[in-house]
Amino acid sequence: MLQGAIFRDEMKYKYSLVQARAYSQLGIAGTTYEPGFKELSRLGYFQGKTVLDFGTGTGRTARLLKLLGAKRVLAVDRDEQMLARVPSDEGIEPHLLTESHIPFPDASVDVAVSAHAFVELRTREEMQQAANEIARMLVPAGMFLLITTNPAAIGCDYKSYKYENIDELKSGDSITCLIKTEPSFTIIDTYWTLDVYQQVLQSAGFTRIQMTFPLADDGEGWLDEQKIAPDVVFVGIKTS
Numbered sequence: 001m002l003q004g005a006i007f008r009d010e011m012k013y014k015y016s017l018v019q020a021r022a023y024s025q026l027g028i029a030g031t032t033y034e035p036g037f038k039e040l041s042r043l044g045y046f047q048g049k050t051v052l053d054f055g056t057g058t059g060r061t062a063r064l065l066k067l068l069g070a071k072r073v074l075a076v077d078r079d080e081q082m083l084a085r086v087p088s089d090e091g092i093e094p095h096l097l098t099e100s101h102i103p104f105p106d107a108s109v110d111v112a113v114s115a116h117a118f119v120e121l122r123t124r125e126e127m128q129q130a131a132n133e134i135a136r137m138l139v140p141a142g143m144f145l146l147i148t149t150n151p152a153a154i155g156c157d158y159k160s161y162k163y164e165n166i167d168e169l170k171s172g173d174s175i176t177c178l179i180k181t182e183p184s185f186t187i188i189d190t191y192w193t194l195d196v197y198q199q200v201l202q203s204a205g206f207t208r209i210q211m212t213f214p215l216a217d218d219g220e221g222w223l224d225e226q227k228i229a230p231d232v233v234f235v236g237i238k239t240s
């Protein structure tokens with residue numbers, strides 16, 4: 001059994017009832033999250049697949065995966081308030097993680113996705129353990145798509161959230177993000193460089209790692225989304 005690192009109760013961010021409710025109203029279209037999710041849709045093939053959604057939150061990603069044709073989405077999260085809002089749509093299976101091990105067998109999913117969750121992992125050890133667990137659950141040659149904060153987005157003001165500007169950040173530093181929901185709330189994320197994400201994915205056994213930085217389309221109402229991509233999207237293939 002893997003020990004402890006994913007769950008360090010004293011370090012993990014807990015969503016309140018109000019925050020979880022606000023988060024569940026966010027949506028995708030027209031939000032700062034749209035370019036990253038569009039890229040996920042472009043890069044991934046989900047038709048008929050069993051997909052792991054690590055850090056599903058209120059199920060926004062899980063619902064998108066179903067719309068993209070996934071047969072089964074294993075929607076895992078450690079936060080009860082968030083998970084309670086995952087829709088009970090057919091094929092979406094919410095699971096509360098209460099320990100560091102994800103309670104599914106090896107090679108039990110075709111594709112794995114994690115959106116906006118790795119930035120909540122506080123230590124590199126914790127991130128490595130999450131990536132190892134995701135790799136363990138994937139079939140050989142299975143694809144992992146990771147949407148996470150573009151390190152260059154720190155200090156940017158976006159439509160849906162704003163990162164406080166902090167100079168000379170290093171990996172593992174805390175970053176404050178104002179989520180512009182109604183009511184708004186602040187969350188403490190963790191800054192990770194692109195190198196750290198890449199090294200963690202490599203150590204977990206992913207190869208052919210690629211990253212893209214999707215910008216918002218030429219629509220109106222964007223703030224910094226057309227200049228600096230809010231997210232980086234990594235794709236890695238599990239070594240056979």
Ligand SMILES: C[S@@+](CC[C@H](N)C(=O)[O-])C[C@H]1O[C@@H](n2cnc3c(N)ncnc32)[C@H](O)[C@@H]1O
Pocket residue numbers: 006007054055056057058059060061076077078079082097114115116117120121130
């Ligand atoms: C910002 S939300 C994103 C939710 C969803 N993927 C989306 O994009 O709407 C991040 C979620 O990741 C979850 N999370 C963070 N660390 C986790 C961990 N170690 N294990 C499982 N879930 C985690 C949080 O509880 C939270 O619900």
